[in-house]
Amino acid sequence: MPDDLRDWLRKVQQLNGLRILEGVDWNLEMGFFTAENWKQKESPALLFDKVPGYAPGFRVLTSSIQAPSRVALTLGLPRMTSDIEFLEVLRQKLRQWEASLGNFEPNLVPSSPVFENTLSGNDLDLLKFPAPFWHEKDGGRYLGTGDALITRDPDTNHVNLGTYRVMVQDAKTMGLYMAPGRHGKIHCEKHHAMGRPCPMVLSIGHHPLVFATGCQQFPEGTEYAFIGAIQGEPADIMIEEVTGLPVPASSEILIAGWCPPGKTMKEGPFGEYTGYYASGERPAPIIEVGRIYYRSDPIMLGAPPGRPPNENSFYNLLITSVILHHELEKSGVPDVVNVCVHDIVRNLLVTVSLKQRYAGHAKQVAVLASELAATGGMGPRYVIVVDEDIDVTSIKDVFWAICTRSEPDKDIDILRRVRSSPLDPAIRKPAEAFFTSRALIDACKPFEWINEFPEAVDFSSDFKKKMLTKWGRKQEGSKNGY
Numbered sequence: 404m405p406d407d408l409r410d411w412l413r414k415v416q417q418l419n420g421l422r423i424l425e426g427v428d429w430n431l432e433m434g435f436f437t438a439e440n441w442k443q444k445e446s447p448a449l450l451f452d453k454v455p456g457y458a459p460g461f462r463v464l465t466s467s468i469q470a471p472s473r474v475a476l477t478l479g480l481p482r483m484t485s486d487i488e489f490l491e492v493l494r495q496k497l498r499q500w501e502a503s504l505g506n507f508e509p510n511l512v513p514s515s516p517v518f519e520n521t522l523s524g525n526d527l528d529l530l531k532f533p534a535p536f537w538h539e540k541d542g543g544r545y546l547g548t549g550d551a552l553i554t555r556d557p558d559t560n561h562v563n564l565g566t567y568r569v570m571v572q573d574a575k576t577m578g579l580y581m582a583p584g585r586h587g588k589i590h591c592e593k594h595h596a597m598g599r600p601c602p603m604v605l606s607i608g609h610h611p612l613v614f615a616t617g618c619q620q621f622p623e624g625t626e627y628a629f630i631g632a633i634q635g636e637p638a639d640i641m642i643e644e645v646t647g648l649p650v651p652a653s654s655e656i657l658i659a660g661w662c663p664p665g666k667t668m669k670e671g672p673f674g675e676y677t678g679y680y681a682s683g684e685r686p687a688p689i690i691e692v693g694r695i696y697y698r699s700d701p702i703m704l705g706a707p708p709g710r711p712p713n714e715n716s717f718y719n720l721l722i723t724s725v726i727l728h729h730e731l732e733k734s735g736v737p738d739v740v741n742v743c744v745h746d747i748v749r750n751l752l753v754t755v756s757l758k759q760r761y762a763g764h765a766k767q768v769a770v771l772a773s774e775l776a777a778t779g780g781m782g783p784r785y786v787i788v789v790d791e792d793i794d795v796t797s798i799k800d801v802f803w804a805i806c807t808r809s810e811p812d813k814d815i816d817i818l819r820r821v822r823s824s825p826l827d828p829a830i831r832k833p834a835e836a837f838f839t840s841r842a843l844i845d846a847c848k849p850f851e852w853i854n855e856f857p858e859a860v861d862f863s864s865d866f867k868k869k870m871l872t873k874w875g876r877k878q879e880g881s882k883n884g885y
């Protein structure tokens with residue numbers, strides 16, 4: 404049987420990576436502790452228990468995949484020492500997972516602890532769970548941040564798992580924000596076009612792998628197979644009774660209901676991943692709840708965004724970089740060496756290194772990367788292409804290349820009226836349409852005289868190897884040097 408959230412927590416505890424906090428209020432205090440926790444890259448996961456006003460055991464977990472060690476645990480990867488190493492290993496793994504998806508159709512199981520408790524009719528109460536009020540200017544309490552919303556495409560029958568923010572409107576109603584083009588939104592629009600409500604199940608507590616899959620742009624209908632491929636055995640699912648949707652059997656809390664056509668309520672503002680309350684308060688679709696199921700002593704998974712780097716930054720950097728690298732390779736462009744979608748703000752700054760093969764190679768990569776990285780909505784504002792000797796994950800190295808290898812008058816191009824989203828803080832609201840522009844910076848050595856370009860000061864790799872053999876790694880960067 405695959406691990407559930409509780410198995411995952413036991414493993415994290417064995418790694419000394421869990422901090423249990425008792426008595427912390429849902430009203431801003433959990434949000435504050437969580438944001439403080441982001442200040443270090445390798446900080447513990449936080450499990451809030453004995454929340455004032457709630458029965459002990461009704462818990463909230465945050466920072467689940469914030470630290471590199473827990474990203475590795477969740478994705479079944481070895482622990483790595485550098486971001487570049489993580490990117491390389493994950494890139495190989497993504498290829499393997501993708502190639503094996505056909506072997507990991509989800510597995511229907513007969514029972515699940517999530518059905519230990521059921522609420523319906525007058526007993527429905529979304530605030531039975533300690534939904535946090537995360538940031539001071541939020542418009543309400545958010546049950547859904549580390550969630551997975553399950554929907555089905557009425558035409559293709561594809562089932563999607565997507566992470567979208569979900570706010571409590573009242574005891575039986577939730578409001579949700581799905582950006583244009585999200586799979587869940589497309590499913591909803593299709594049901595509405597047929598004049599009927601869209602069935603939905605929201606899972607708000609689960610193994611972090613469910614969240615890690617739901618919050619990434621995997622092809623529609625492949626999330627359960629990806630969960631299976633990553634964990635090495637098919638995902639266990641059950642069919643939820645009132646919607647007929649397949650739900651993760653290891654879920655801690657499930658909320659089933661329908662998104663009716665034409666009905667909206669105000670949602671937001673919300674402290675968003677850009678670090679601003681940029682989309683403000685707007686009318687948004689709602690979910691009318693029909694049933695709630697939960698395991699005894701349920702654990703909610705919270706993953707609040709906020710000013711980056713926040714708790715999702717490192718994981719997003721890894722996975723979005725690797726997916727973009729993969730897409731660039733699939734496009735047929737040769738010799739892309741490394742890709743980094745920086746955690747400064749998810750997707751807004753992309754660096755690609757390449758081995759230049761022909762005139763225009765760098766610009767070709769910049770143009771492709773800029774739009775391939777924009778499939779999730781707000782794409783990069785800056786794309787920087789560098790030679791293969793530059794570490795794409797190091798802002799200092801990248802800026803050394805910009806400052807020494809590029810000429811502003813010929814190496815910066817602007818793409819105008821390209822895709823953005825309502826969450827873009829640089830677009831004044833209300834706006835008729837969400838366009839932005841992108842700067843493409845070619846920070847590679849000029850191709851025409853690449854062989855005459857001054858040599859960079861460095862030790863050769865042969866000499867470095869010799870020093871390593873002679874002196875060992877412990878001398879590297881030590882006080883006295885070699």
Ligand SMILES: Cc1cc2nc3c(=O)[nH]c(=O)nc-3n(C[C@H](O)[C@H](O)[C@H](O)COP(=O)(O)O)c2cc1C
Binds near residue numbers: 563564621715
């Ligand atoms: C913590 C977190 C919260 C997110 N919230 C939203 C959201 O409120 N609305 C949205 O459209 N996308 C949100 N996203 C991004 C989507 O989860 C992501 O684009 C995902 O690919 C959507 O699934 P889909 O491609 O199946 O539609 C969020 C991502 C994370 C990590």
